[in-house]
Amino acid sequence: EPEVTQTPSHQVTQMGQExxxxxVPISNHLYFYWYRQILGQKVEFLVSFYNNEISEKSExxxxxxxxxxxxxxxxxxxxxxxxxxxxxMYFCASSETTGRNTIYxxxxxxxxxx
Amino acid sequence: DxxxxxxxxxxxxxxxxxxxPCNHSTISGNEYVYWYRQIHSQGPQxxxxxxxxxxxxxxxxxxxxxxxxxxxxxxxxATLRDTAVYYCIVRSNQGAQKLVFGQGxxxxxxx
Numbered sequence: 001e002p003e004v005t006q007t008p009s010h011q012v013t014q015m016g017q018e019x020x021x022x023x024v025p026i027s028n029h030l031y032f033y034w035y036r037q038i039l040g041q042k043v044e045f046l047v048s049f050y051n052n053e054i055s056e057k058s059e060x061x062x063x064x065x066x067x068x069x070x071x072x073x074x075x076x077x078x079x080x081x082x083x084x085x086x087x088x089m090y091f092c093a094s095s096e097t098t099g100r101n102t103i104y105x106x107x108x109x110x111x112x113x114x
Numbered sequence: 115d116x117x118x119x120x121x122x123x124x125x126x127x128x129x130x131x132x133x134x135p136c137n138h139s140t141i142s143g144n145e146y147v148y149w150y151r152q153i154h155s156q157g158p159q160x161x162x163x164x165x166x167x168x169x170x171x172x173x174x175x176x177x178x179x180x181x182x183x184x185x186x187x188x189x190x191x192a193t194l195r196d197t198a199v200y201y202c203i204v205r206s207n208q209g210a211q212k213l214v215f216g217q218g219x220x221x222x223x224x225x
Contacts, residue, residue, distance in 0.1 A: 043215040101207045105157035
């Protein structure tokens with residue numbers, strides 16, 4: 001069964017450093033998403049992306065964050081100048097544009113900022 | 115997106131059917147009911163979704179009331195591996211509509 005893959009599975013970074021989280025969505029999907037989950041809290045929406053543009057973003061997704069689809073397969077989340085409170089599990093997800101349009105999630109990238 | 119209400123936690127014996135309720139009284143006509151689950155801190159796993167008819171797949175069954183204001187997810191023969199947080203979410207199927215997660219129901223399957 002096709003799946004969303006994410007790398008790295010776990011990253012430790014120093015406060016103030018830049019981090020790039022990578023995702024390979026399911027191959028025929030064209031809607032992409034990033035979510036995050038702080039330990040013990042709800043899964044929170046960050047951003048959706050379609051046709052090389054941000055479709056929607058939450059209040060969390062401020063200027064510190066950016067997304068990019070650098071080639072035909074990868075979808076990345078960049079976090080500039082990381083803060084302690086950015087420590088969380090980050091989930092990438094994707095869906096088709098028509099038909100069932102079900103969103104499928106990757107296994108996540110656990111980011112620890114120290 | 116319409117909001118949903120779910121019990122905070124539930125227990126079920128292994129081998130029995132687990133019935134997880136969800137209220138979504140403000141659901142609109144173009145919104146589907148989706149169920150996901152999250153085991154530990156893994157990525158949310160899609161289970162099933164429906165609009166107004168009952169649905170069944172290899173994982174579960176979804177029963178939606180006629181007025182669509184509530185639904186029940188049924189795991190027919192629960193196993194220990196079904197222990198997870200289950201999320202009921204209403205969402206339009208139009209465009210890149212996001213999923214909005216609540217607190218879900220923490221289902222514990224007991225041996």
